[in-house]
Amino acid sequence: MNEVDVLVIGAGPAGMAAAMRAQESGARVAMVDDNWSAGGQIWRGVQNSHTRTPAGIRMFWGTQVVARGTAERTLLLEDSEKAFELAFDKLILATGAREIYLPFPGWTLPGVMGAGGLQALVKSGLGIQGKTVVIAGSGPLLLAVAAYLRKAGARVKLIAEQATTKAVSSFAFHMVRYPMKVTQATALKLSLHGVPYLRGCWVEAAEGEGRVQRVRLRQGRKSWTEDCDYAGIGYGLYPNTELAALLGCRLRTNAIEVNEWQRTSVDGVFAAGECTGIGGVDLSLIEGEIAGYAACGDTARASRLFGARSRAKRFAGALDRTFRLREELRTLPRPGTIICRCEDVQYEKLQQMSSFRAAKLHTRCGMGPCQARICGVATEFLFGWRTDSVRPPILPVRAGSLITRKEFQQESSITR
Amino acid sequence: MVGAGIVGAACAKELAEAGLRVAICEQNGYAGGGATAAGMGHLAVMDDSDAQFALTSYSQSLWRELAQELPAEAEYLACGALWVAADEEELREVERKFRFYQNRNVPAEILDSKQLAEAEPNLRAGLAGGLLLTADSVCYPPCAAGYLTKRAAATGGNIFFGKKVTEVSESGVRLEDNTFLTAGLTVIATGAAAVRLAPEIDVHPRKGHLAITDRYPGFVRHQLIELGYLKNAHSTTADSVAFNVQPRVTGQILIGSSRQFGVEDAVAEGPMLSNMLARAIEYMPAIADLSTIRVWTGFRAATPDNLPLIGARPGYRRIYLATGHEGLGISTSLATASLLADEILGRDSAIPRSPYEPSRSVAVHA
Ligand SMILES: Cc1cc2nc3c(=O)[nH]c(=O)nc-3n(C[C@H](O)[C@H](O)[C@H](O)COP(=O)(O)OP(=O)(O)OC[C@H]3O[C@@H](n4cnc5c(N)ncnc54)[C@H](O)[C@@H]3O)c2cc1C
Ligand SMILES: Cc1cc2nc3c(=O)[nH]c(=O)nc-3n(C[C@H](O)[C@H](O)[C@H](O)COP(=O)(O)OP(=O)(O)OC[C@H]3O[C@@H](n4cnc5c(N)ncnc54)[C@H](O)[C@@H]3O)c2cc1C
Numbered sequence: 001m002n003e004v005d006v007l008v009i010g011a012g013p014a015g016m017a018a019a020m021r022a023q024e025s026g027a028r029v030a031m032v033d034d035n036w037s038a039g040g041q042i043w044r045g046v047q048n049s050h051t052r053t054p055a056g057i058r059m060f061w062g063t064q065v066v067a068r069g070t071a072e073r074t075l076l077l078e079d080s081e082k083a084f085e086l087a088f089d090k091l092i093l094a095t096g097a098r099e100i101y102l103p104f105p106g107w108t109l110p111g112v113m114g115a116g117g118l119q120a121l122v123k124s125g126l127g128i129q130g131k132t133v134v135i136a137g138s139g140p141l142l143l144a145v146a147a148y149l150r151k152a153g154a155r156v157k158l159i160a161e162q163a164t165t166k167a168v169s170s171f172a173f174h175m176v177r178y179p180m181k182v183t184q185a186t187a188l189k190l191s192l193h194g195v196p197y198l199r200g201c202w203v204e205a206a207e208g209e210g211r212v213q214r215v216r217l218r219q220g221r222k223s224w225t226e227d228c229d230y231a232g233i234g235y236g237l238y239p240n241t242e243l244a245a246l247l248g249c250r251l252r253t254n255a256i257e258v259n260e261w262q263r264t265s266v267d268g269v270f271a272a273g274e275c276t277g278i279g280g281v282d283l284s285l286i287e288g289e290i291a292g293y294a295a296c297g298d299t300a301r302a303s304r305l306f307g308a309r310s311r312a313k314r315f316a317g318a319l320d321r322t323f324r325l326r327e328e329l330r331t332l333p334r335p336g337t338i339i340c341r342c343e344d345v346q347y348e349k350l351q352q353m354s355s356f357r358a359a360k361l362h363t364r365c366g367m368g369p370c371q372a373r374i375c376g377v378a379t380e381f382l383f384g385w386r387t388d389s390v391r392p393p394i395l396p397v398r399a400g401s402l403i404t405r406k407e408f409q410q411e412s413s414i415t416r
Numbered sequence: 417m418v419g420a421g422i423v424g425a426a427c428a429k430e431l432a433e434a435g436l437r438v439a440i441c442e443q444n445g446y447a448g449g450g451a452t453a454a455g456m457g458h459l460a461v462m463d464d465s466d467a468q469f470a471l472t473s474y475s476q477s478l479w480r481e482l483a484q485e486l487p488a489e490a491e492y493l494a495c496g497a498l499w500v501a502a503d504e505e506e507l508r509e510v511e512r513k514f515r516f517y518q519n520r521n522v523p524a525e526i527l528d529s530k531q532l533a534e535a536e537p538n539l540r541a542g543l544a545g546g547l548l549l550t551a552d553s554v555c556y557p558p559c560a561a562g563y564l565t566k567r568a569a570a571t572g573g574n575i576f577f578g579k580k581v582t583e584v585s586e587s588g589v590r591l592e593d594n595t596f597l598t599a600g601l602t603v604i605a606t607g608a609a610a611v612r613l614a615p616e617i618d619v620h621p622r623k624g625h626l627a628i629t630d631r632y633p634g635f636v637r638h639q640l641i642e643l644g645y646l647k648n649a650h651s652t653t654a655d656s657v658a659f660n661v662q663p664r665v666t667g668q669i670l671i672g673s674s675r676q677f678g679v680e681d682a683v684a685e686g687p688m689l690s691n692m693l694a695r696a697i698e699y700m701p702a703i704a705d706l707s708t709i710r711v712w713t714g715f716r717a718a719t720p721d722n723l724p725l726i727g728a729r730p731g732y733r734r735i736y737l738a739t740g741h742e743g744l745g746i747s748t749s750l751a752t753a754s755l756l757a758d759e760i761l762g763r764d765s766a767i768p769r770s771p772y773e774p775s776r777s778v779a780v781h782a
Contacts, residue, residue, distance in 0.1 A: 067686070068686070070686060070687075353446070354445040354446060354577070355445055355446070357444075357446070357449065358444075358445055358446035358449075361446065361448060361449060361453050361558040361559075362446060362448075362489070362558060362559060362562050363489070364489075364666075367709075367710070368709070369630050369707070369709050371709060371710065391684055391710065391711055391712065392684060392686075392711060393708060393709075393711065396630060396707040396708060396709045397707070397708050398704060398705050398706065398707060398708070399627065399629065399671070399693050399696070399697065399703050399704055399705070399706050399707075399708045400693070400697060400703075400704030400705065402627075402686075402689055402690060402693050402708065402711075403690045403693050403694045403697070403704075404686070404687075404690050
């Protein structure tokens with residue numbers, strides 16, 4: 001069995017920062033990510049000082065954590081060929097966040113996707129040159145995605161932000177206190193010159209024959225359609241807490257609860273970045289560093305970063321208040337709108353249900369391969385439901401990977 | 417009626433349709449959330465005892481009628497069941513079973529090694545043969561229970577969801593919030609939890625694990641069970657696993673199953689799961705590469721003689737039991753409802769009721 005001092009799950013900004021700091025402190029470090037390169041959501045495919053993996057850190061690319069291992073302080077991992085266990089002394093969870101998709105009529109049409117999702121597709125080769133794109137949803141990610149797509153040759157028609165003008169300008173006002181953010185914002189503004197940024201505006205429906213051809217927008221009393229080839233619509237981010245929940249870490253609202261050392265409620269398990277609450281890349285980096293140091297017992301260096309973390313957190317708080325989702329978004333689904341995409345469950349079926357588990361058992365909502373990662377967030381927003389317990393495997397896994405050799409031998413003696 | 421699992425739901429429907437004024441108290445906010453949400457839903461005819469045969473085959477005929485009206489989400493699938501013989505010894509058992517079923521007019525066919533391979537191409541090569549029971553089928557139990565509950569309501573029944581019963585007496589039930597509901601008679605149909613309301617009965621939880629895969633239409637065509645199943649399943653001491661896989665209407669494959677005594681924790685256990693999947697892969701090697709999306713556990717209500725408790729609770733005049741269905745409660749729910757209604761209404765039954773009378777189990781206990 002492999003044995004490391006510090007095992008980091010997730011190679012986004014928080015995970016990379018944590019791994020580097022832990023290694024600096026002299027620990028034997030390994031990292032696991034289900035992708036094939038570092039960077040996470042934001043820096044995938046980007047070369048910078050945060051995505052170059054330092055020599056000496058063992059990388060397990062294309063590898064996912066599926067369950068606990070057979071012994072204490074082990075995890076069961078699976079890659080495209082095999083399943084194996086990895087033993088660790090300290091664990092750092094940097095599992096990030098996923099985009100929030102809210103259902104509306106037509107959201108399942110080809111060509112409609114998340115804002116971050118569209119960016120990821122373009123990064124992995126989708127031709128966007130000359131295509132007309134509408135970006136909508138909520139949060140600063142929309143601006144970054146629009147700027148990226150424009151640079152890639154897309155005609156970005158408009159950005160529809162559901163938050164009000166008042167909320168967004170007070171957020172801009174807050175940013176004045178963060179010089180870095182202002183520079184970033186100014187750069188974004190320049191690269192988005194001429195693209196309307198509509199506040200208090202959202203997509204009510206997507207329409208088209210076989211794929212999206214137009215979206216219907218609403219802003220106050222006004223409602224109109226815009227033609228487009230793609231619609232990238234994301235309503236912010238939702239922390240990935242499945243692994244933490246599986247390990248028994250306490251959650252606070254929807255994020256992993258951590259103390260000042262980024263330690264979770266479970267001994268030896270730390271967490272950093274968006275999985276502990278949505279706060280942006282700067283906060284993720286700092287939290288990652290603190291977790292990396294703290295996991296190695298280097299409290300002196302960890303505590304030196306506390307001030308920077310509190311400043312970054314204030315920005316995160318402003319983010320949260322500004323981009324709170326509006327009530328109207330709850331009223332978008334029609335009776336026939338699909339809410340669970342894995343199992344094609346329509347809104348009207350769910351309206352008759354009293355809880356997530358009732359819906360799951362009686363409509364198959366959340367029973368598909370994504371195990372409610374998408375519809376669980378949507379039904380939490382639409383109906384206030386909580387999804388049920390996290391069970392191993394936390395991700396689809398080959399049946400054979402759940403078999404451990406030792407038991408395979410015992411097995412014959414049991415049944416024969 | 418206490419409990420809206422498949423058994424309580426079936427009994428409520430039967431009694432409501434017979435003209436009784438029925439109310440169901442179910443602790444969950446929906447039907448079918450107990451063992452019924454965990455069970456494989458194989459509607460089987462079994463030969464392990466004459467009483468088990470009588471109950472399962474009678475129930476199967478009732479299921480076949482009900483299937484005409486079941487909604488699509490109950491996922492009724494008349495796929496037949498195939499008992500798989502690994503070696504010559506088990507093939508002799510196939511012949512014995514065949515005669516048993518043939519003598520009782522249950523459609524059965526013996527498959528040789530080659531026919532077995534044609535019927536189920538994903539089974540490993542070299543298995544000895546099998547017994548095909550063409551009349552067996554599968555369903556999705558929670559929605560079947562939901563449907564039966566709705567039928568009870570449509571016939572004037574009251575369904576009280578979110579109402580947990582804490583005490584049952586001759587005059588009715590007490591709820592968790594201390595309200596008392598008066599009833600002419602009460603049926604305890606709370607599955608493995610029945611001992612909480614009737615502590616004297618000899619019913620013990622027997623834990624089982626299941627796993628379900630992503631969609632692979634056609635990968636498995638029949639409900640498949642290894643012949644060693646009963647040998648393993650009826651041991652009352654050792655933990656066991658058996659090859660038991662099922663095709664779903666969705667194209668998914670449901671993989672079972674395990675049996676454990678003395679475990680009350682619902683948590684899915686790695687070693688048990690590992691054993692169970694290893695067993696499945698032994699019979700169907702290609703299962704190893706199928707994507708598994710969910711694993712869960714459930715509790716069967718086991719009795720010492722493997723037969724359910726259906727009828728008057730010993731020592732009481734107005735309390736009835738409908739529990740102890742172990743691994744066959746989906747199959748036998750409809751027959752259970754029919755026999756219970758017969759007893760309550762003083763009707764004759766299609767099959768003798770005495771093997772399932774709760775008094776016999778208490779005698780075993782004493
Ligand atoms: C025929 C059939 C097909 C199915 N197909 C699918 C499928 O395709 N996809 C799928 O995802 N599921 C499928 N299921 C499984 C089903 O959705 C549930 O998963 C099943 O009811 C088991 O519940 P659960 O594991 O999801 O537990 P949950 O729904 O999470 O919980 C069940 C209940 O038990 C309680 N509980 C949970 N864990 C514990 C614990 N450790 N200790 C004490 N109490 C606990 C919970 O509070 C809850 O009330 C299928 C079931 C059947 C019968
Ligand atoms: C792994 C596994 C595989 C199986 N496979 C099959 C199969 O292939 N074929 C087959 O026929 N059977 C199978 N079974 C067995 C079958 O699932 C059960 O026999 C059947 O579901 C029992 O139904 P029930 O209504 O008696 O109990 P349950 O479904 O447990 O229903 C009891 C109900 O009572 C409620 N309740 C409990 N206590 C209270 C209270 N105090 N107040 C109010 N409500 C209460 C519960 O919430 C629940 O809804 C399997 C079981 C398991 C575990």
